[in-house]
Amino acid sequence: MVTVQDFDCTYENKWCPGCGNFGILSSMKEAFAALDLPPEKLLLISGIGQAAKTPHFLRCNLLHSLHGRALPIATGAKMANHDLTIVVNSGDGDCYGEGGNHFMNAIRRNVDLTLLVHNNKVYGLTKGQASPTSDPGTVTKAQPHGVIAESFNPLAVALSLGAGFVARGFSGDGEQLTRLIQAGIRHKGFALIDIAQPCVSFNRVNTHAWYKKRVYDLETENHQTDDLQKALALSFQWGDRIPTGIFFRKETPTFTERLGIIQDGPIISRTHDPQKLQDLLSAR
């Protein structure tokens, strides 16, 4: 039986005290333990940012890669070995900014992985510039006159691209988040969990208390997760009431399921047949 403690590691955590990331980290460990997924069966892939440091702070296999590029790396790893259980930790800047194109395409491919976007609505690691999810008007050192672009709505975009598992969590609701992560990992296909995460250092608006007052669980309102139009409408809800939980869920064949060529087993475990190649080499 895997326990939460199995994921504890001695490497120093480098987040600010009070950061919402701690809640996400705990929920991850809880979810992994609940799924009986030991560290050695777990591959965490991340980009660059505070969120993307997450894999360093628990025991697991990990690839902490480049800003914005976690998803194509994860996709490649799946091509090599689709038996891997992959969780991606990304930030709002990492995933929706630099990595925006990959976000869309991982969804289109329906790569079987779980994407946790630590959405603090700010670039944390680079000291507080606006991110794609920053609200218009947000003032930062880089945006002294306030953000002027519309904020990026990850749930709406994911839904419009046909994502099969679209959810929002909140780092301050560990119980729900743990459930969402479990469900995301169990979901066969691409699972997006956008997580409202307070940044105590650079986001003075969307604080823990701010969210606490606004979030509600879709489950408690009997939301049907198979209604795409409803999910889309809900994805635009933001303000006094912020829905959390699973917006939409539908399983369709995953990327690697549709890759006919690897149905016999992961490509990594197939054997190479020199004769076939020699035939090609001699035939011309």
Added chain:
Amino acid sequence: MVTVQDFDCTYENKWCPGCGNFGILSSMKEAFAALDLPPEKLLLISGIGQAAKTPHFLRCNLLHSLHGRALPIATGAKMANHDLTIVVNSGDGDCYGEGGNHFMNAIRRNVDLTLLVHNNKVYGLTKGQASPTSDPGTVTKAQPHGVIAESFNPLAVALSLGAGFVARGFSGDGEQLTRLIQAGIRHKGFALIDIAQPCVSFNRVNTHAWYKKRVYDLETENHQTDDLQKALALSFQWGDRIPTGIFFRKETPTFTERLGIIQDGPIISRTHDPQKLQDLLSAR
């Protein structure tokens, strides 16, 4: 008075005979003439691809740039001089593939330009590989087992990002397309016109006749262009009936309107004040 002939140029057109692009080119000229926009007041910016060659085939100012990068270039040009009238010619690969991230962000910024996406559902110039809008199952040399990703729905994505002018044209309906381009240019803000464009060389499915049978004009069905949810629902309609026309329209302040600093006039025409700089240089 500007005429269609004002745009005729002697440079050899390099498209395949019968290509849907010819229809788009004609409609562009018609629309420019109708708007009384002379070649010298027109800046066409494009990426790379068959679609992106368009600006070479009419008289205008043009920047034929890099694959996928027309939109940030256009955005930069607008920052320098927001009085420019900019039309962007892009392909489905150029705009939704390589340029996917810029597509999303030009919408978020609401840059005041008109984006014509020549959507032939294929990479034409590179000889027929799948594009993001290719239908699942499409067989090409690069996808001999058929495309396995879901196809990219540009209208739905644009709507979910808050685009203020979202339309579909068809290269085979020049009259409507001309109207759409005029409306797009008149629209203050980002205007997307995704254009169904047959590629006679590489797309044997979505032919002129195929579209002819399926397209219908939303205007004839009394579609209200201020209903976002309706527009979203319509954006998923594809198959026996394919809606064309304006899906959604709403004017909000544009990128350069929201840039407080340039309200006095384009930054290009402002004068430089060496004294202010000297103050900074001496003050420390």
Added chain:
Amino acid sequence: MAVDITIKIAGEAGQGIQTVGDFLSLVCHKAGLYLMAINDFESRIRGGYSFFQIRVSDRPVFAPCPKVNLLVALNQKSCDAYEHELTGDGLIMIDIPDGNSGNRIALPMKALAEKAGGKISANTVAAGACLGLMGAPIGILEEILKDQFGEKSEDVLAMNLSAAKLGFEHVGDIRFSGKFEWKPETPKGILMDGSKAIALGALAGDCRVTAFYPMSPATGIMTYLASLTDDFPLVVEQAEDEIAAVNMVIGASFAGVRAMTATSGGGFCLMTEGIGLAAITETPIVVVNAQRPGPATGLPTRTAQGDLMFVINAAQDEFPRFVLAPGTPAEAFEITARAFHLAEKYQVPVIILADQTLCDSICISEKSLKAPQTIERFITDDSRMESPSEYNRYAVNPSGISPRALPCNGKALVLASGNEHEEDGHISEAISDRILMVDKRKAKLPAMLSEMGSPEIDHEKSEILLVGWGSGKGPIQEAAGLLRKEGLSVGSVHMTDLWPFPADAVTRILETCKRFFVVEGNSTAQLGRLIREQTGMAHHGAVLKYDGRPFFPDEIAEGVRKYL
């Protein structure tokens, strides 16, 4: 006397030039002749100017020839465009209804094709007519047609057989000057273009995942691999952009399979950051950069050797990498297979510098290409560790090569980071770790250097050496031969193994000559700069071509003469 003729099939894109060319190549190959063919086309799908130029000889040839013995013009404008390239006794065969005159043979391709059963067989008519002019037996083409169409449908085969014959018979007794002896002979080797050679080399290197974004002239490598995915354990994925492509390849390799991407300059630019990631995480990857003229979009379907210094220095900061540039399809096969071996052995990125000439040209490789029976892997696992739970991905040792375990493959946890790190893979900003890791990565260099082959010298001890790399090989060697015929002492040096730079070997070779000239497909003599940087030796002149077209031996010889 040696036969050495050049046939140019010219017309518009979309007219099926390639098909005629393929038939001719196959026939000549089957007849035991040697050939070298280049492909010249514009960045458009229909119209314009396009040609396939095949040189056929009874001696090995690895370079194109600018003088044309037979111009097959599929339309009038191609005839006008290339007529001036004809040799004195050259012939033109042109698709007009009738009217032979002078050196002009009218071949009513479409009419004959329709007679044979369909316009679509016009290319077969042209091929038949060419063979007629060459005095070839029609039988070989018939065999090839049977191979190609036999399984499809009897009608199609019949039509093509008839078309071939009609074309063949149409030229009657007209023959052009260069006479081959068409004695039945076995093929001299295998017919191969560079794209296929790289693709097959990848399979020989046990490549299992490739990701790419279409870009000329690299696309052919990937579409050929895609066509083989039923037969080999191989995934070929078209990515959303080149950034995704290189990162998919890194992900696949990290997960444990050998992986490759291929692109051209603009795409390579976008991949540079990823190459740095492969380097610092010590994840083996193979990247093919099939060069074309730039900057930016440049000439998309043309050839160049302009990226040498770029790929050697690409990506921020410093790290060991291999840069290899094959000169022929046979070299491309071997170098690509070797690239995977080297990448995995040293846990570094390997860059293969190809170009449009290499990728899109066909020639005959006499050397037989072998599929390796076994693949040496450089992977460890729990069973080879004393204590898997203490596994350190970046354990320091004198070789700089840390035993590499795979993620989720046992108790050993694999941690990799694009940030500088400790031996266990966790981020570290400590001065000591930074120095440790830079030194560790650099420690691979001596062994990597020892893997570098010495340049290939043709005519050692010549007074003058022509030095080139990559696809310049054939033309340069032939140019040296031309100059030797003039009584000059000229040899050539061909470099495939470019980085880490084999400075000692190059110095030794260049010290033997009085003067050396670099011959390169760029405008600044990049290999020349590199040689000087690495050996201190300055070239005595550079023969440079940067018009997007492949080198001809003649023009190299002419370029050298100017310095003499």
Added chain:
Amino acid sequence: MAVDITIKIAGEAGQGIQTVGDFLSLVCHKAGLYLMAINDFESRIRGGYSFFQIRVSDRPVFAPCPKVNLLVALNQKSCDAYEHELTGDGLIMIDIPDGNSGNRIALPMKALAEKAGGKISANTVAAGACLGLMGAPIGILEEILKDQFGEKSEDVLAMNLSAAKLGFEHVGDIRFSGKFEWKPETPKGILMDGSKAIALGALAGDCRVTAFYPMSPATGIMTYLASLTDDFPLVVEQAEDEIAAVNMVIGASFAGVRAMTATSGGGFCLMTEGIGLAAITETPIVVVNAQRPGPATGLPTRTAQGDLMFVINAAQDEFPRFVLAPGTPAEAFEITARAFHLAEKYQVPVIILADQTLCDSICISEKSLKAPQTIERFITDDSRMESPSEYNRYAVNPSGISPRALPCNGKALVLASGNEHEEDGHISEAISDRILMVDKRKAKLPAMLSEMGSPEIDHEKSEILLVGWGSGKGPIQEAAGLLRKEGLSVGSVHMTDLWPFPADAVTRILETCKRFFVVEGNSTAQLGRLIREQTGMAHHGAVLKYDGRPFFPDEIAEGVRKYL
């Protein structure tokens, strides 16, 4: 005797180290002293280890010193970490309630701050105490506090004044060894860090559009510019990624304004394709690459000089570009302004190589920095054309520089293409156009080369020359001085103008010495390679540092000694 002391303020990220440092710098500057301060921080927002190290002297200083005279430790772990750097008579001031002992002074910062009116003033307490130890008059700090807080609120000002005084008085008569004469003097010049200098240089170059994606250590340039957008005609836009950033800049420049982006290695990788576009469309752009250690993410907040060969060779194929590397903030100001001039004059990309040391370090520039009264533009329009309707954007002329009109600015149509083109800007695949355009672009090189300044030599005619570039300047010049004090004949050569490489000037200089050593912040001596590539001269040794930290003069001297 010269005063030359180093104060290190160390603590965790988030403790306000920077504020203490700023106060000290301002006071010393106002007092007419010289100073040089470096900033050292981890890639995290709270906790860890961080310091601000300021060297203060009555002589000009442009390098940090590794020996610390006063360590201000904001917590115990920083004290433990850096205690060993103290000079024999060095003092530690640490934030503990009480207990002076030996060289340790207890400064109850928080307690005193609360007494002054709020914990937030703890940094002011520390600054006051430092000045006390330095024997400075408290008045200067008081003035500074008035400047800083006077307009905000009287309470805040009062609190800070009180905090400063409490700290100042707390140290009583304790003084540390280096004694300054605090005579009232006018400041020696202006206090400036590299980031600001680049930003102001951009304004001096009439930069009007900047686009960027945040990346250390380049972000400071852009946030400083953003703070000035109310006062200058300037747009500062945060792009979605670096690809967008460089292309926005190209778009803005094409439309007619001067434009710049700034990034670091990983972002620069992503910009390389765009730089090629700027090159082939001949659109002037300025790109700052503020170097940090790589590969990949590397050490995000540290310094390096590892990208020299990369930026010189970046992007496919070849094109003229400028590469300039300022060594001090004053140089950064001038070089950046000049970059815009050069970019526009030659219609080429200009790359400014900065690094974290340059960007984040403060020093005093005695040379006064001048805002140019006029900006020379290199733009044409209809009024200067014979026939605007026949305008050709890429008209060929001997200089290679075609008159540049702006789009939508008259009758002249401006056509630009990233494909190779005709003189009018339309795509061309013709051999003749290709050669014409490559040659046209290359034709700019002689004039560009003539713009390159000769390297700056300190102590000409020395037997030994230390050769460096960029931020190595100060430490190298000081190191040479240290070696001269030992009786050695050592001078130094500082290069800012790196490409096109001023080979003749460098050769002339290096020929005068017996031996030259390169001193660089990388592990392969890139400038050394470049010098050999361009002049054939091989360095006699390299002093290399690649641990992410700035050079200290001592260690350079020591590195050189090893070769002697």
